[in-house]
Each structure stands twice: as structure tokens, then as C-alpha cells.
Amino acid sequence: MVTVGEGYFFDGPAVRDEELPVRRRRRKKFRTWRLVVLIVAAAYFLAPLYAGLKFALQNDSGHFSFWAFTSLPSEQGFSDAFFLSMRLALFTALAELILMVPTAIFVHIRLPKLRPVMDFVTILPIVVPPIVLIVGVLGSAPLWLKSSPYLLSIFYVVLAMPFVYRSLDAGLSAIDLRTLVEASRSLGGSWIRTLWSVIMPNLRAALLSATALTLALVFGEYTMANLDGWTTMPVWIAQFQQSDAHITLAAAMALLIGTWLLLSLIVALDRSQSRRRRRKAGTS
């Protein structure tokens, strides 16, 4: 009798019915241990979220209410901050894709030897945190640029680059790019046409995930925006903190749920992509 169950990973394969009692006891101990670890971790991670949500769903006298959420849009400065963040996020995402998509495709088709160099260059921004970058930026940027909020976007493109490039790189590795391009070209498609109607549709998951990542990054970025003096969403939340704790929490929770949805989307897309990669590896 073979039971492939609980013990499979932990205690050797094919745990038999006549197994030693010592082993079985150890297995049980391990299961309890695992349960305790998982419960403690769940409590630690859920408690602040629960507290934040509960606080956001209270009015000033402590009763349950959606008041903080419904009055959020009419709070002073909220809509300005929201639309500023929105504009910056869209601009950043657009600039990011215009810069990185052709680059990643070009490297894959024409200069595969350059891929290690690209891996290295695109990882560099990880070494330069926003707080360090902004010091250099504020010192060196010309005045006309410094008076525009889009200065931030220019550097958000740099900050998002490691994640975006990796996502595109994975997406491009998952498809048979060379064959697609050769087929399109030999049928008389121009480069633009090939890019637009052959490669892009095949990269949909990677493009979406890169965009979602960029949006999440811009909407959450506090350091650079604050030190550059622009009231984006996170900066507004920090400034509003003194006025009303419930509204602050409502804004923070809204931002957080939005980010959560965006990032869950990425994880889902990532999973569908790695399935695709496995399929490709399996057939070729």
C-alpha cells in the first residue's frame, strides 16, 4: 500500500503502512510545526491589513461607515493629487514601452550577444535607490525641466527598467521570434508592420505585466515626488495625515487595494507565460 500524501516531500517517498512508529510520530510533529508557522505568519500579515481596513471603515465616532471612502474624492487636494499621479503613471508607462520594447526586440533578433550586457545595464538602477537618485537629479537637472512634474516620469522610467526589461525579456524568450519575423518579412511586411501586427500581439502578456508594474511603481512612489515638491497620491496621503486619520487610512487602503490588484494581475500573467514557455520547450 502506497500513500503518496503528506509525507511525500518531507519524509521520503512511498510511506508504507508498516512504517516505523518513530517516523510517523516525527511526521505528525512536523505537521503541527508547519501549522503553527503558517498561523503565526498569517496573523502577522493580516493584522495590520485588518486594522487598516477597520479604521478606514469607521466614522469619527467609531461606528461602521463608508463615510471615509465616499468623502475621499471631495477632500481638498485629493483629485489634483490623483490626476497628477495618473498623468505621471500614464506618461511613464508610455515612455517606458516606447524605449524598452524596440530595444528588447532588437537585442533578441539582431544582437543576442548583447543580452548579458543588457542584463547588466538594466539591473543597475537597483543599486541606485530613489533617495540617492533624486539628490543627483535635483542638482543636475536644468531649470526648465525642474519646473515640470514630468521630470519625475523621466526617472521613473529608469527605476522601472529592471522589472520591465525582465518581463519583456521573458516574454520574448517564450515565443519563436526569429521565425515570426522571417515569415512576416518574407511575406513583404515592413518592419513597423511586423512589430505592430506580428510581435506585439504575441507579447501581450509581457506588455500588460510591464505596464501594470510601472503603474504600481509610479502610484506608490513617495521619496522622489516628495523631495521634488510635487503632491502626488502618496505625498498627499502623508500630508493629509494630520487632518483626519480615517480619511488617510481610506486613501491608503484604496491605493493599496489598487496596487494589490495590479500586482496580482502580473503574477497571473507571469504564470500563463511560464506555462507557454514550458510548452515551447517541450515541443522544440
Added chain:
Amino acid sequence: MAPFFIYTGVGLGVPIVYIFRNAFLTFQGKFTFSNMDLLIHGIYLKGFLDSLLLSTITSIIPGILGVFLAYAIVTSNSAVLKRMVATASAVLANFGGINLTFIFIAAFGETTGIITVWLNHIHLNPWSHGFDLYNFYGVAFVYLYFQLPLMVLVITPALGGLRQSWREAAQNMGASNWRYWRHVGIPVLMPSILGGVLLLFGSSFAAYATAQTLTEGTVTLAPIQIGDTVAGNAIAGEANVGFAIALGMLVVLTITMIFYGLARRKASKWLR
């Protein structure tokens, strides 16, 4: 290709070169070592050392806890749990910053924090036992919230790479559970664990928003001191010290990431 290299060169290179140059210039533009001198004395040295200490604490503790947590998840049979944890880790690891500050204040704030009130009911109010959310250790406590998921994220593939056959081989030769871990499991995992801890170290060291909004800038950490000089709160004659601190941070992070790369390379030997 050209647009990409020009963009990265300008967007990353110009600010970095500017930091390098100004770290050795006075506010009036004369060459000096005085910024560097400030960095290795007094309050700025303390800020830098405190930052290093904070990063060490918040990389080693979640680094170790993360291995146990990830192991508990990897060995579980529930596919739903695994998928939920994978998503949650990816999300929570990116959770640093201002939202985190406010949900922690809502939970653990001194008088109105919901968890504080609960614990107070059972006479375990953490604040009367030396806990303070708004100091160095409070910051470390909050950092755990995004560091732990980050560790789970990086260590899970390594744990998945531990092959069942290795354990069987060890058991067939009469090794106890402890000896299996001591001689096989831990040595194989070590490069991955070290790599994870280094990544966590860098992530803590670079963080600004959470510490700044949580303590309103009262805790002495290198990133917060940089922020102060940008906001114009530096003492006269020390205006350029921010560049020196930034340069110091760049050096630390570069070294950290080089070692991270080495650890990753070593770890990939076993991960196939």
C-alpha cells in the same frame, strides 16, 4: 540600441557623476574633503552606522524566518495555499512605503491602534513593555513586513531544488534527519540563503519612505539625512554633505549587489 544607451546614460549616469563630483566640492564649488570628513564623524557617521545596523537586523532576522516560512509552504500539499502565498509574497514584497506606515499606525499605534487595544485587554500592552513604533526598533519591526515576503520569494525556488533523492541517499546511509540537514540540506541551500539575505540588506539600506513617514524623520538613518539636506534643513556649510552620504550609500549597495551576484552564481549550480 542608441536611444536606450543614451537614455540610461543620461538618466542614470548624469545624476551619479553629479553626486561623485559634488561629494568633493564645497557649496561654492571648490574642491574639498570636508564632506567626506563630515561623513566619518559625529551625527552623519551615526546615521550611516545606524543604517548599516538596521539593514543587518532586517536582513538576517527575516532571512532566517523566511527560510522556515518558505519551507512550511513548499512542503505543504495544498496547491491553493502555494499559489496564494506566491501571489501574496510578490505583492507584499513591494509593499514598502507610506501605506505600510499608516496601516501599522492603525494596528499598533500607542492609544488607538486596534491590535494595541486588543493586547491591552489581556494586559499585554506592548507599549508598556518597552515597545515603541516610532523609533529604530519600530522601523525594524515594520520593515519585517516587506522583507519576510521578499525572502520567501527568493528562497522558494532553492527549496524546490532540494531533491528527494538526496534525502533518500542520506537515509539509506543511515543519516538522521539532523545529519541530513547538517551535511546536505543546509550546505546546498547556503548560497541561496546568503544571496537572499544580501538582497534584503540592500532593500533595507535603500528604503526611505517608510522610515521617514513613520518617525517623521526623527530616526537617524543615512537616507533620512540625505532627505534633510535636499529639503534644505542642513546646517550652513554642510549643504553638500548629502552628496557624500549618497556616494557612501552607492558604494555599500554596489558591494552588496556584487556579492549577491556571486552568491546567485554559486546557488545556480544546484538549481536545475
